[in-house]
Amino acid sequence: MALILFLARRLFYAAILVIAVLILSFLLIRLAPGDPVDTLAGQMGGMTEEIRTDLRREYGLDKPTLAQLGIYLERFASGNLGYSYFFNLPVLSLILQRLPATLLLVLTALVAAVVSGTTLGVLASRRPNGLLSQFITVISVIGYSAPVFWTGMLLIILFASVLPILPVSGMTAAAVSGGWLLDSLDVAHHLVLPALSLAVVYLAQYSRLTRASMLDVLGSDYVRTARAKGLEERKVFFKHAFRNAVLPIITIVGLQFGNLLAGAIVVETVFNWPGLGRLAFDSVLRRDYPTLLGLLFFSSLLVIVANQLVDVCYRLADPRIKAS
Amino acid sequence: MRRAIAALITTLAVAATATASAQEPRRGGTLVMGQSTGTTSFNNAVGSGTGIMVPGAQIFASPVMHDDKWNPKPYLAESWELSPDALSMTLHLRKDAIFHDGKPVTSEDVAFSILTIRDNHPFNTMLAPVERVDTPDATTAIIRLKHPHPALLYAMGPPLMPILPKHIYGDGRPIKTHPNNSRDVVGSGPFRLVEFKPGDQIVLERFDRFFIKDRPYLDRIILKTYPDSQTSILELEAGRLLLQPFFNRVLELDRAKANPQLVITNEGYAAVGGINWLLFNNKRKPFDDVRVRQAFAYAIDRDFIVKALHKGLSKVATGPIHSGFPQYSPDVTKYSLNLKKAEELLDAAGLKKGPDGIRLKVTCDYYPGDEDGQKRLAEYMKPALKRVGIEVEVRAPADFAAWAKRMATKDFDISMDAAFAWGDPVIGVNRTYLSTNIRPLVFTNNAQYENPRVDELLNAAGREPDEAKRKLLYGEFQKIVTADLPLFWLTELPYHTIYNKRVHNPPTTIWGTASPMLDVWLSDK
Numbered sequence: 023m024a025l026i027l028f029l030a031r032r033l034f035y036a037a038i039l040v041i042a043v044l045i046l047s048f049l050l051i052r053l054a055p056g057d058p059v060d061t062l063a064g065q066m067g068g069m070t071e072e073i074r075t076d077l078r079r080e081y082g083l084d085k086p087t088l089a090q091l092g093i094y095l096e097r098f099a100s101g102n103l104g105y106s107y108f109f110n111l112p113v114l115s116l117i118l119q120r121l122p123a124t125l126l127l128v129l130t131a132l133v134a135a136v137v138s139g140t141t142l143g144v145l146a147s148r149r150p151n152g153l154l155s156q157f158i159t160v161i162s163v164i165g166y167s168a169p170v171f172w173t174g175m176l177l178i179i180l181f182a183s184v185l186p187i188l189p190v191s192g193m194t195a196a197a198v199s200g201g202w203l204l205d206s207l208d209v210a211h212h213l214v215l216p217a218l219s220l221a222v223v224y225l226a227q228y229s230r231l232t233r234a235s236m237l238d239v240l241g242s243d244y245v246r247t248a249r250a251k252g253l254e255e256r257k258v259f260f261k262h263a264f265r266n267a268v269l270p271i272i273t274i275v276g277l278q279f280g281n282l283l284a285g286a287i288v289v290e291t292v293f294n295w296p297g298l299g300r301l302a303f304d305s306v307l308r309r310d311y312p313t314l315l316g317l318l319f320f321s322s323l324l325v326i327v328a329n330q331l332v333d334v335c336y337r338l339a340d341p342r343i344k345a346s
Numbered sequence: 347m348r349r350a351i352a353a354l355i356t357t358l359a360v361a362a363t364a365t366a367s368a369q370e371p372r373r374g375g376t377l378v379m380g381q382s383t384g385t386t387s388f389n390n391a392v393g394s395g396t397g398i399m400v401p402g403a404q405i406f407a408s409p410v411m412h413d414d415k416w417n418p419k420p421y422l423a424e425s426w427e428l429s430p431d432a433l434s435m436t437l438h439l440r441k442d443a444i445f446h447d448g449k450p451v452t453s454e455d456v457a458f459s460i461l462t463i464r465d466n467h468p469f470n471t472m473l474a475p476v477e478r479v480d481t482p483d484a485t486t487a488i489i490r491l492k493h494p495h496p497a498l499l500y501a502m503g504p505p506l507m508p509i510l511p512k513h514i515y516g517d518g519r520p521i522k523t524h525p526n527n528s529r530d531v532v533g534s535g536p537f538r539l540v541e542f543k544p545g546d547q548i549v550l551e552r553f554d555r556f557f558i559k560d561r562p563y564l565d566r567i568i569l570k571t572y573p574d575s576q577t578s579i580l581e582l583e584a585g586r587l588l589l590q591p592f593f594n595r596v597l598e599l600d601r602a603k604a605n606p607q608l609v610i611t612n613e614g615y616a617a618v619g620g621i622n623w624l625l626f627n628n629k630r631k632p633f634d635d636v637r638v639r640q641a642f643a644y645a646i647d648r649d650f651i652v653k654a655l656h657k658g659l660s661k662v663a664t665g666p667i668h669s670g671f672p673q674y675s676p677d678v679t680k681y682s683l684n685l686k687k688a689e690e691l692l693d694a695a696g697l698k699k700g701p702d703g704i705r706l707k708v709t710c711d712y713y714p715g716d717e718d719g720q721k722r723l724a725e726y727m728k729p730a731l732k733r734v735g736i737e738v739e740v741r742a743p744a745d746f747a748a749w750a751k752r753m754a755t756k757d758f759d760i761s762m763d764a765a766f767a768w769g770d771p772v773i774g775v776n777r778t779y780l781s782t783n784i785r786p787l788v789f790t791n792n793a794q795y796e797n798p799r800v801d802e803l804l805n806a807a808g809r810e811p812d813e814a815k816r817k818l819l820y821g822e823f824q825k826i827v828t829a830d831l832p833l834f835w836l837t838e839l840p841y842h843t844i845y846n847k848r849v850h851n852p853p854t855t856i857w858g859t860a861s862p863m864l865d866v867w868l869s870d871k
Contacts, residue, residue, distance in 0.1 A: 056747025060754060063468070064746050064788055065383070065395050070470045071785060080523070108386045109544050110523050116544065182580045191577045192546070192570065195586065294577055296546035304384070304545065304573075307745045 032333075036326045043322040044098065044315060048091050051311055057083060058107045058309040065108075065308075081107060094315070103319070104312035106305075113316035117298065121320070123193055124297035126209075128286050130217040132275070135224035140271060142225070143232020144264060150237055158229055165226030170285050174219040174292035181215060188214050191294040216293040220285050224278065228271060235267040269340060276332030280325045369850075375868035376566040377849065379859070380578045380590040384545045384571045389515075389527040390508050391459060392466040394768070396592050399505040399860040401569060404550050405446075406508030406533035407557075407862070409437055409456065410499070414613065414855045416672055418499050421862075422451060422509055422534070422557075432494035432811035439485040443557040445511045446538040451557075453481035458512040460489060462521055471808075472501045472773050494811040500617065500769035505860035509534060536562040536862050545571055563867035582608055582844055588868070589845040589852065591859040596657045596718045602844045610842050612659075614858025619668035619767030619774065620839035622719045624727070627758055628832050629794045632706065637691040639831045642760075643681040644688035645734045646727070648836055655722055656840050663835035665824045666775055670838075670856075672813070673771055675821040678828040688734045697735075705735040711752055712762035714743050719839050720762045727760075750788040764839060765789060769856070771820060772808045779827060780804055795832030847871070 059077050063069035078084045082093060097104060103113040146155040165173075181188040189195070189212045194205070239245060240263050248258045283299075290299035298317055305313040383397040390402030409423040418426075423437040443451040457479035464473035475495040480488040489498070501507060510516075511532050515524055526532065531539045534557070537550035548569040552562060570587065572578040575595040581587035583605060591614070593599065602608045624642065626633040633639060648662045661669065665678045697705045708731075712724035721742075728738045738760075743749035752758050767774035777783050781796040800823060807819035843859065845852050851865040 054747070055744070056749075056751040058747075060750040060788060061747045064750050065386075065393075065397075069468045069787060069789075071787065073466070073468065073470075074787065077522075080520075105523070110387060110525070110528055111544070119543065120545075178577075178580070182584070186584060189586075190580060191572060194547075291573075294572060294574065296543060300545060307747070309747050 029330075032330060036330075039326065040319065040322055041095075043318060044095070045091065047315060047318045048094060048311075049087070051309070051314055052087055054306075054309065056309060058311065059083065061308050062107065098319075103316040106313045107310050108305075108308055108313075113312050116301070116313060117316050117320055120296060120298050120301050123295060124283075124286055124290070124299060126213065127216055127220065127289065127295060127297060128282050130213060131220035131224070131286075132279075132282060134217060135221040135228055136271070136275060138221075139225040139228025140232045140268070142229040144236055144259075146229065146233040147236035147240065148259075150233070155233070158233070162226035162230045165222045166230075168222070170219055170223055170288045171292050173222055174216070174289055177215050177219055178292070190215060193296055212295075216289050216295050219292070220282070220289045223285065224282065227274065227278075231271055231274060232267065235270050236263060239263045239267045265339065269336070272332055272335050272339065276329050279328035280321075283321050283324065371563050371850065371865070371867045372869065373560075373563050373867075374565050375563075376568060377564050377863070377866060377868060378568045378570060378586065378588045380572045380581065380587050381569050382571075382573060382575065382578070382592065384573075385542075385548060385569070386544065387527040388531045388539060388542075389510070389521075389524070390505060391463045391510055391515075392522050392527070394468050394505075396860065400591065401539075401548055401550065402508055403504040403535070403857070403860050403862055404537040404567060405531055405535045405539055406504075406510065407443065407451075407535045408504045408507045408509060409439075409502040411861055412500070412503050412617070412856050414616070416616070416856055418502075421504070422456075423502075428811075432496075433491050435489040435491070435498060437487045437489070439487065440557055441485055443534050444555055445534045446532045446553055447511070447514075448555075449511060449513060450484075451509060451511075451534050452484045453487040454484075455509050455512045456487040457481050458516050459508065459510045460487075462510065462515070463507060466521055467506075469506070469768065469773050471776060472497065472506060475809075493809045495772075495809065496811055496813070496816060497770035497772040497808065501773065503617075503769060503857055504862055505857055506769065506773075536864055537564075537567055547571065558864060561864040562862070563865065564863065567863065579844075582846065585846060587846075588849050589843065589859075591843045591853075593842050593844055594716065594719055594840050596655070596659050596840060599659055599840070599842055599844070600657050607847055608844055609847060609852075610844050611852065611854065612840070612842050613854035614843055614852070614856075615841045616668075616670035617767070617769045617856035618841065618858070618860075619671055619769075620764060620841060621663045621666075621668055621767075622716075622723065622762065622764040622836050622839055623663070624723075624834045624836060625758075625761045625763045625793055626831075626833060627756060627760065627794070629756065630759065632695060632697060633759070635695045636830060637695040638697065639834065640681070641688040641691040641695070641734065642731065642736075643831060643834045644684040644691070645736070646730050646834065646836070647683040648681075649683070651723060651726065652837055655726060656718060656837060659842065660837040660840035663838045665828045665835060666779065667771060667820065667824060668767055668838055671767065671771070673807075673817055673820040675817070675824045677821060678824050679831075680828075681834070685733055692734060692736075699735045703735055704737050707737045707739070708759040709739045709741045710760050710762070711741050711743055711749060711758050713749055713764060714746055716764065716839075719764060719837070723836060724762045753788045753792050754786045756786075756792065756794065761792075763792070763833070771804070776804050776808065779823075779832070793832040795827075795830070797826065797830060800826055800830075 059074055082090055106113055106116055109116055142158050146158045149155055178190045182190045193212050194208050245263055248262045287299035287302055290297045291303050302317045385397040385401055387393055387398055388402050388405055390398045407422045410418040411421045412418055422439055422443055424440050425438045428435050460479050464476050475492045477490045477492050514526055514532050536553055536556045538553045540551045541549035550567040552565050575598050578590050579598045582590060599610055602610050626639050628634055652660050652662055667674045699705045710724050710727050712720040724740050731738050765778055778791055779795055779800055781801050783791040784794050803819050803823040807816050810816040848868050850867050853859045853863055855861050
């Protein structure tokens with residue numbers, strides 16, 4: 023019962039948040055100079071005034087901004103995200119077509135970063151001043167301070183010219199389907215570099231955080247008690263210390279999910295990965311308002327879902343949270 | 347000895363047949379092509395741009411094609427004739443052409459397509475003189491014109507006149523947003539659309555019932571989107587990408603030149619006719635003074651631009667018409683670097699140097715998205731014009747929409763700009779110089795140039811059926827504008843096709859890859 027109430031409350035807040043995101047982004051997008059019809063005109067190499075007026079009317083751009091917002095929200099409420107100005111496809115189908123690519127990239131990077139980051143952090147915490155720990159610190163600082171696009175470009179140079187074993191662009195090879203298994207392998211092959219460059223930043227953060235958190239916990243009273251009881255060091259380390267040390271990491275993972283999506287825009291652009299990020303980048307340049315708003319809606323939805331999952335994880339990791 | 351000679355002869359003969367068979371066109375294979383701008387629609391009846399025209403020309407067939415010498419060739423139309431008064435063009439269509447859904451191509455479809463293009467295509471001058479299209483029988487279409495329109499023969503080519511099936515696109519839904527523009531596209535061209543992932547890839551498959559026997563050679567064309575030119579080069583070098591058209595990044599072209607497996611060519615862009623220029627805001631002081639505009643022309647070193655900035659891959663543009671066009675005239679006012687003359691002209695215009703050596707401060711915009719054709723040239727203006735006391739501030743636009751707005755509202759001093767002629771001056775040249783085309787829109791007469799004689803010449807030339815007389819009219823036009831200099835032409839854009847040696851018969855007609863790839867074939871090496 024408490025859980026249902028909790029979820030209902032969360033859902034209510036989430037709905038308010040989504041609407042606020044939509045209104046805010048709708049108004050912000052319009053602050054950018056130029057409008058979609060001008061961009062269309064440019065892409066087509068010219069346009070007459072009649073066509074321009076027609077298009078503006080068709081897209082509802084001739085109405086005042088607030089009226090447009092009203093129309094948009096009304097349509098949104100009935101589940102219609104509108105049509106992309108540029109693709110003439112429903113925004114929903116455009117986004118759904120690209121969502122899997124982004125989810126694959128982001129989740130792979132996230133899992134890779136969390137798993138290897140915490141492992142490295144735990145290893146480093148065993149001998150805080152050891153060689154491995156120093157090495158991890160150095161790697162983390164580099165990983166954290168290097169911009170994602172730069173890491174990506176360096177990886178491209180390395181794996182395109184020096185050691186050409188990994189594809190540096192796109193999600194699939196330019197070929198027709200070779201069956202389920204071959205296609206998956208092809209995608210996995212293409213996934214390595216983008217996921218790696220996205221993961222490196224977060225890996226650095228997680229390993230630093232885990233190390234600090236582990237050191238903190240290892241110094242606490244209950245660990246000393248556990249050791250005093252004569253428990254096996256491995257048990258102390260993983261069962262008593264690690265489970266407690268992992269809480270801040272869950273927090274950060276949840277908080278950073280939004281950043282991860284933002285990072286995906288850059289990585290997708292650098293590696294030509296056909297996901298939501300590239301679509302967002304192109305849509306900004308084209309002032310494709312409906313697509314952009316649809317994307318922002320989906321991104322806020324993803325962030326909200328991620329945060330709900332984090333809360334659930336908390337409850338699993340720490341029984342005390344469930345009790346309170 | 348005799349045996350040795352016999353062996354030698356056999357070897358030679360074998361080698362000779364091997365070479366011969368290597369040159370023999372072969373069926374099959376997948377041509378992977380790159381594109382820098384993603385495709386948003388395939389219906390080139392209502393949109394232009396390479397993203398639409400290149401795949402559109404594979405999916406839809408047009409009444410005629412053109413070779414590399416501007417000659418029209420039969421395509422959907424077996425033959426055609428212009429009436430003596432040049433007011434009606436009769437097309438005799440093939441009887442065996444069918445659409446991808448199996449329905450025959452008839453004169454009804456041709457009439458429907460022509461009127462659709464006339465009313466919706468962004469190049470509104472292209473078919474504006476068409477009054478109606480008569481269809482006396484299923485394979486005859488007569489285009490009735492309000493006045494003679496020699497550009498028509500080029501407007502009937504693959505990138506500009508796709509023949510749409512009326513039974514699909516004529517269903518009453520608005521054509522510009524018709525769902526079949528990007529899904530389940532039906533044409534009668536050599537390839538049909540089987541997959542479209544916007545921004546990623548397009549898969550076109552050979553249409554087995556295409557009306558030209560034994561064509562195309564290719565089984566499949568895959569168009570991959572590479573927004574970043576460096577990625578396309580890497581993919582070309584890796585042999586994964588086989589042909590990249592409309593490529594104009596000079597550093598990467600230079601790099602491709604050094605690769606023994608790659609070939610670069612600038613053939614296949616004649617009708618595209620891209621020229622970049624420095625646009626003056628003729629309505630704003632001091633650019634309303636022709637001496638000031640000419641001074642700019644004398645202070646800019648176009649040879650330096652071509653040799654150093656474009657590594658010799660472009661060509662100096664001497665006037666408003668691309669040198670690949672039949673209407674081009676070299677008999678124009680020419681400008682070359684002459685700093686002294688530039689300073690004299692500026693002095694005469696009353697722009698004296700101040701104590702700091704500066705006589706004029708201007709802002710320079712540029713059309714974003716073309717690094718070598720635009721941005722670097724805008725940056726070059728700064729040191730070049732500094733030499734004659736003009737201080738240039740380059741106003742980098744955030745993106746296309748931001749620049750387009752400055753052009754539409756005429757909020758600029760000077761700007762880098764470019765345009766494409768698309769087959770005939772009437773289609774792509776007139777718009778920049780006609781005083782009737784001064785509009786609050788990008789890619790119009792944004793110099794706001796007004797010369798009644800130029801208007802008269804362009805309008806007369808557009809209606810002149812006699813090719814020789816037409817050339818004279820355009821000759822006078824080129825002479826006048828190069829003297830008036832509403833804008834200063836810099837280079838013909840360095841468009842190239844880069845292709846792997848496995849690709850044979852790369853498209854080099856006047857429309858290049860924006861025409862059907864019937865003869866392209868692939869070998870193993």
